[in-house]
Amino acid sequence: MPEMPREARRMSSLISLDGLTVAHGGNTVLSGVSLSIAPGEIVTVVGPNGSGKSTLLRSVIGAQKPARGTITRAPGLRIGYVPQKLHIDPTLPLTVRRFLSLPDRVSDTRAAEALEQAGAGNLAARQMSGLSGGQFQRVLLARALLCNPQLLILDEATQGLDQPGSAAFYQRIEKVRQELGCAVLMVSHELHVVMAASDRVICLNGHVCCEGAPEHVASAPEYRALFGTGTQGALALYRHEHNHSHDHGCEHDHGHHHEAAE
C-alpha cells in the first residue's frame, strides 16, 4: 500500500487518530497509536487481554480523554456503537421497542426496519432481561443501526455466544456493511472468525504491533509472537513475548517504544 501523505489520508477518512496516548491513573494503556478508517472498510483490532483494545474504542466514541495525541472525526460523523456487554438491572422493566427509543424517540417503522436489518424482527415486544445472548446482541446491533451510521463500532460483540452464533453474527455484520455501506471498527478475541470477515487487521498491544490485510498480519512475526503459530490463531495463546523481533516481516514502518507499552 503506497503511503499517502498524512494530511490527505486524514481528509478522506471517517476518523483518524494521530499519536494517541491514553493513561488510566498513571498507567499508560495506549501509547502513540495512529490509525485511520476509510469509508466502507471493515477494520478489526486484535490483541491480548489488557492490550488497550476497549480503551481504543472508548477513545473513538469520546468516552475516554486522551493524554496526548489527536482524534479527528469527519464533520457530522454518525457513529453506531455496540457495547461489549450491557447489564440491564432486572429491576428496570424495558421492552426491546422502548430500548430502541433511548435516548431519541424513533418511529415504529424505523424501529422495525432496524430490527429486521439486525435479524431481530420478531423481538420488539419482548423484555430486554428475558432475551438470550444472541438475541440481545442483535437488539444492540439494531439500536446502533438506527442512526444510519457511517461508522459502526463493535466491542467484543460476540462475547458469550457459541461459535456458530458468533460466526452468524459476523456474517450479519458483513451483510449490514453491504446494505448500508458503513465502515466497521471492531474488537474481537475470535481471530479465526474475524480474520475472514475483515479488510484490515490491527494487532494491538499498547501500541500498534502491526497492521494490514488479514493474511499479511496472520503471517507477521509480531502477530505470531502474540498469538502463537497454531491453527490460524484459533487456539491462540494470549501470551506476549515482548522481545519479539521487529527486524523483518512487517512492512509498515512504525516506531516501536517498548518501554512505553509496559
Next chain:
Amino acid sequence: MTLLDDFLIRAALAGIGVALAAAPLGCFVVWRRMAYFGDATAHASILGVALALSFDVSVFAGVLATALAMATTVSALAGRGYAMDTLLGVLAHSSLAFGLVAVSFLQGVRIDLMAYLFGDILAVGRGDLAVIWGGAVLVLALLWWRWSALLTATLNPDLAHAAGIDPRREQMVLTIALALVVAVAIKVVGVLLIAAMLLIPAAAARPFAATPERMAAIAALLGMLSAAGGLQLAFALDTPAGPSIVCLAAGLFAATSLAGLLLRRSRG
C-alpha cells in the same frame, strides 16, 4: 380556602405531594442501586436542621444545602479506594451523629427532635404545603426534562457517551433531585424514613410494569395511596403518621410482590 383549614386535608396534600415526587425519583434509586445513597443524603439532613436553627435560616434551606453537600461529597469520593457501601455507611451514620450532637448544643431553642427524625405531618402549615408542592413540581419537571438522558445513562455510561450524553451530568441531576426530595419530605416522614418513600413504592410497582414510564406512574399511584391511606390509618388507630404511611407502603409491596410471583407461576 376553608378546605386548607383542616389539618388532616393539609397533611394528606403534603403526603401526596411528597409521594408524587419521590416515586419516579425512587425508580432511579432502585435501577441504579442507590438505596444507601438516598439513606446517606437523608441522614445528613439532620445536620442541616441543626445548622439552619443555629444560623436562623429556614430549615428547608439548611436541609437542602447539607443534602446537596452530602450527595456531592459521596459522588466525588466514589471510586477512590473505599467500597461504596462502606463509604456511605461511614458518611450516613457519622453525619446523623454529628447532627444529633449539634442539635444538643443549640441553646434557647427548644426543638422537638422526634419531629425531624420521624416527621410531623399533622403540623404541616400552609407555608409548608407551598414549599412541598413547589419542590415536588420542581423535581418532576427536572425528571421530565432529563428523562431520556437519565434512562440512557442508567443503562450504560458508554452508551450515553456514544449518544453525546455526559453520564456525570445526569448523575448530578439525580443528586439535585434527591436533595430536593429530602428537603421537602423531612416534615412529612422525617429523616429516618425518607428512603422508604423513595424505595418502597418503586419496588412495589416493579412486578406490574413493562416499561420504565409505567413503573414510575404505578409507583406514584402506590405512593399517593400509601400517603392518603396511612394518614387515615394513623387517625383511626392513633398511631404516628409518618411510620403508618411507610407501613402501608410496605404492605402494598408485600401484596404486589406476591401477586407478581403468582402471576409468573400461573404463566408457567
